[in-house]
Amino acid sequence: MTNAFWGIVPSDTFLYKMEIEFTRLRIENWLHHDLFSFHWWLLLFILIIPWFIWWIYVDRRRLLEISLFGAIVLIISSFSDSILSELGLWSYTYELLPVWPRLITADFTILPVTYMFLYQYFRNWKHFILAMIVMSAVFAFAGEPLLIWLKIYNLHNWKHIYSFPIYIALGIFVRYIIEILLLHQKGNRIGF
Numbered sequence: 001m002t003n004a005f006w007g008i009v010p011s012d013t014f015l016y017k018m019e020i021e022f023t024r025l026r027i028e029n030w031l032h033h034d035l036f037s038f039h040w041w042l043l044l045f046i047l048i049i050p051w052f053i054w055w056i057y058v059d060r061r062r063l064l065e066i067s068l069f070g071a072i073v074l075i076i077s078s079f080s081d082s083i084l085s086e087l088g089l090w091s092y093t094y095e096l097l098p099v100w101p102r103l104i105t106a107d108f109t110i111l112p113v114t115y116m117f118l119y120q121y122f123r124n125w126k127h128f129i130l131a132m133i134v135m136s137a138v139f140a141f142a143g144e145p146l147l148i149w150l151k152i153y154n155l156h157n158w159k160h161i162y163s164f165p166i167y168i169a170l171g172i173f174v175r176y177i178i179e180i181l182l183l184h185q186k187g188n189r190i191g192f
Contacts (some may be wrong), residue, residue: 001177023099030098039094039152046105047096050113061122065178069119073175078107089158095152103153110143115171118122119178128175129168 010018034040058066085091085102095107096104118135140163147153 006012026098030095034094034096034098037094039098043094043096043105043152045122046110050109054113054116058116062120065182066116066120068181069174069178070116071114072177073170074108074112076170076174078104080168081107082163084158088156090156091154099122108192114139115174118171119175129172130167132171135171139167165179 025107028088081102095102118128118131122131140160144153144155144160144163148155
């Protein structure tokens with residue numbers, strides 16, 4: 001099989017068959033390598049426990065607002081993770097599920113829960129941005145290396161320093177969206 005640079009473009013049928021085969025191989029690898037391993041149990045624990053902690057401490061008066069903030073973070077992080085890992089910038093050695101977004105524990109738990117706590121407890125912009133900088137530094141320069149050390153996360157064409165501003169920008173962007181929605185809800189129209 002030659003690539004498009006040599007004038008032959010793979011057909012949709014060929015790509016579909018390769019995708020099915022790749023999924024079969026991922027499931028096979030997951031069944032024999034990941035499922036019920038120490039790493040799998042760790043990922044399951046990390047997926048579930050933070051949500052219990054969040055439920056205990058979430059401000060019930062702002063539950064919908066905070067939940068929407070977390071849902072937007074979850075959507076953006078899982079979408080970004082899927083695209084960027086598909087492009088080969090990083091990969092995961094262990095996965096909770098073989099056919100789900102790459103690192104479901106980070107995308108569906110660690111990031112949204114952490115961001116929701118910061119959104120809840122740092123209500124003014126200055127403190128929120130400072131908290132985002134600290135959290136981003138911890139995630140980029142301690143969390144990601146820890147995942148590498150645990151052999152869960154592998155960097156290929158990515159550096160931790162790239163993650164740092166993205167974590168900050170994600171929080172600022174989502175907070176801005178939520179504030180616009182809250183202004184519209186209160187009847188204070190602002191232009192986009």
